[in-house]
Amino acid sequence: MPSASFPLLQLPVLPCKLVFQLLDPVNLVELSLAFRCVNRFLKAYKTHVAQLTWTFDDKDAFPGMFTWKRSSPFYTYMSLTVSFNDSHHIKYYFIGNNQGFRPGSPVETVPGEWPLPIWEFKDNEFWMSGRQTLLEAEPEALDMKVMEKLTKHFSDLFYIDGYNLYYGRIHEFDIFDSFVWNFTRKFKNFSMKKLEINEEDGRFLLEDVEIENLTMEDVNINNFNKITNLRMNMNQSIMEIHGCNWITMSNIIEAHESKLIDIDLTRDLNVNQLVKLVTLWRNGQKLRNLEKLKMEWTRGCCGFDSDELKEFRKKLESLGGRSPLNSSMYQIERVTDGEIALLSFELGRQFEMVLQRVYEKEKKEEEVVEEEEEEEDQEAEEDEDLEKEQEDEEEEKGEGYESEDEDEE
Secondary structure: OOOOOOOHHHOOHHHHHHHHHHOOHHHHHHHHHHOHHHHHHHHHOOOOEEEEEEEEOOOOOOOOOOHHHOOOOOOEEEEEEEEEOOOOEEEEEEEOOOOOOOOOOEOOOOOOOOOOOOEEEEOOEEEEEOOOEOOEOOOOOHHHHHHHHHHHHHHHHOEEEEEEEEEOOOOOOOHHHOOHHHHOOEEEEEEEEEEEEOHHHHHHHHHOOEEEEEEEEEEEEOOHHHOOOOOOOOOOOEEEEEOOOOOOHHHHHOOOOOOEEEEEEOOOOOHHHHHHHHHHHHOOOOOOOOOEEEEEEOOOOOOOOOHHHHHHHHHHHHHOOEOOOOOOOEEEEOOOOOOEEEEEEEOOOEEEEEEHHHHHHHHHHHHHHHHHHHHHHHHHHHHHHHHHHHHHHHHHHHHHHHHHHHHHO
16 A cells, blocks of 8 residues: 655645654655755755864874774765754765775765765764865865765855864865855854964954854964964954964963963063963953963973073962862962962973962862772772672682582582
């Protein structure tokens, strides 16, 4: 008996939209790829909220690299992830030429719409075959065109309330000359590693891109000192910057919105600037949202017993004094609201400033973790003791059976 069909799209808009809202987003995506009528409806009446994440990175793509913990197919050099509020996600991998890879079932799409076939990988994850070799881009850049088309498809279907970008390493691809900026210049999470960029791209990155959580590692701007009238945007909520030649103490002081800052400075330590930072915070003039700041100088650090550091410690003593919570830390009270910060300067090169309430919270969390670990260790020891007792009992029983057999003989 043939299955009954229901003319869903012939319903009035409101009930039809309600039905689509009840569907799993993965099913919606499948329908939108296979039927133009569903695609048109979802573009006109968006039913779900989502985030989009681009990942461009081929450093772990080759077989044998981190095999034991990888979740992506070998030869993956970029991916697009669509995440939903209920923790569901859909992911599309672009992989290089992989003769040994066994494709799953093909995904049904509108004929002629998608130049690269889409295959199932596992639950809610799919893949497409892109570059023939990871080291060279295809002349027509068909993979990038499909990635852009996928991005537009999802941005048309869903309300996108956040974009994320993770850029590691990908050969023959210029992120600053890509389709990404056609969709957004505002990111929830932005990560970039091991990149040398020119002055123009450096200005664009530091002035025009708005980022909530920033991570940069070994991202250096050539001829940075020649960039004039730079209005650097340093208002990220979370800022982790390591091995970058352009970050300065002045930039950190101006990070008004930042809550968590973790920075490596490649420049010489300037104690006077450090005193200025602490004093401005104490007076409520700068870093008003700061919860925790960590700075480390990778070169040019003064000695642990240098006159500069002795003067700095003397200044901290005058501003607040030693903390009763930890004698190795100094305590400073902000004059505007009474907020207390704890400061430490280790080995003459590592500076940390953390709000007392954050410090106490971290300590409690550490204690909870230690207690849980102790309980786990104790349970493991009890299990071992129980296993040993059971083994001993079995051995005793075996010896008893052997002695009975000998008596019978």
